[in-house]
Amino acid sequence: xxxxxxxxxxxxxxxxxxxxxxxxxxxxxxxxxxxxxxxxxxxxxxxxxxxxxxxxxxxxxxxxxxxxxxxxxxxxxxxxxxxxxxxxxxxxxxxxxxxxxxxxxxxxxxxxxxxxxxxxxxxxxxxxxxxxxxxxxxxxxxxxxxxxxxxxxxxxxxxxxxxxxxxxxxxxxxxxxxxxxxxxxxxxxxxxxxxxxxxxxxxxxxxxxxx
Numbered sequence: 392x393x394x395x396x397x398x399x400x401x402x403x404x405x406x407x408x409x410x411x412x413x414x415x416x417x418x419x420x421x422x423x424x425x426x427x428x429x430x431x432x433x434x435x436x437x438x439x440x441x442x443x444x445x446x447x448x449x450x451x452x453x454x455x456x457x458x459x460x461x462x463x464x465x466x467x468x469x470x471x472x473x474x475x476x477x478x479x480x481x482x483x484x485x486x487x488x489x490x491x492x493x494x495x496x497x498x499x500x501x502x503x504x505x506x507x508x509x510x511x512x513x514x515x516x517x518x519x520x521x522x523x524x525x526x527x528x529x530x531x532x533x534x535x536x537x538x539x540x541x542x543x544x545x546x547x548x549x550x551x552x553x554x555x556x557x558x559x560x561x562x563x564x565x566x567x568x569x570x571x572x573x574x575x576x577x578x579x580x581x582x583x584x585x586x587x588x589x590x591x592x593x594x595x596x597x598x599x600x601x602x
């Protein structure tokens with residue numbers, strides 16, 4: 392299948408309402424019966440055709456009434472207001488799962504489960520993601536805030552380093568597990584405290600995850 396040439400590479404912090412580890416990563420049902428998440432990515436290198444996506448930031452808010460694979464989900468995407476029209480078009484095409492082989496990326500897989508896609512918003516995005524230290528702070532003033540921090544031993548308080556490897560994963564090959572909290576006030580208003588979080592270096596093309 393012919394498709395537009397694109398690439399997206401950078402660091403991600405994702406947080407959801409499930410307990411640490413997230414059952415979805417193990418093909419299990421969500422422990423609270425439904426799925427909500429806030430995902431942010433700092434693009435280090437990327438392009439969509441001849442348009443550079445270097446330095447772009449995006450955040451997506453998701454909500455499903457049940458397990459993700461059952462569908463009926465909602466999504467709202469936020470892009471940096473500094474993005475040019477061409478950069479907006481490229482990022483929105485990628486994030487909506489277009490110009491991608493079926494099942495090849497998390498964007499394409501999730502797109503098949505979304506029933507309500509809210510209009511994208513172009514806003515100032517504050518984002519600091521440190522995978523090595525397992526800390527993150529994502530903020531859109533007046534709209535959302537997401538915080539990542541290390542999982543701590545409940546007895547000693549010591550930070551714990553926990554990795555998950557998915558050799559055939561459609562989002563990442565390896566991720567660092569963390570604790571995540573978020574609150575949003577946009578078209579999708581959700582909140583979670585000290586739930587699942589993960590950090591990962593992402594690298595995609597329309598053919599899938601680059602390993």
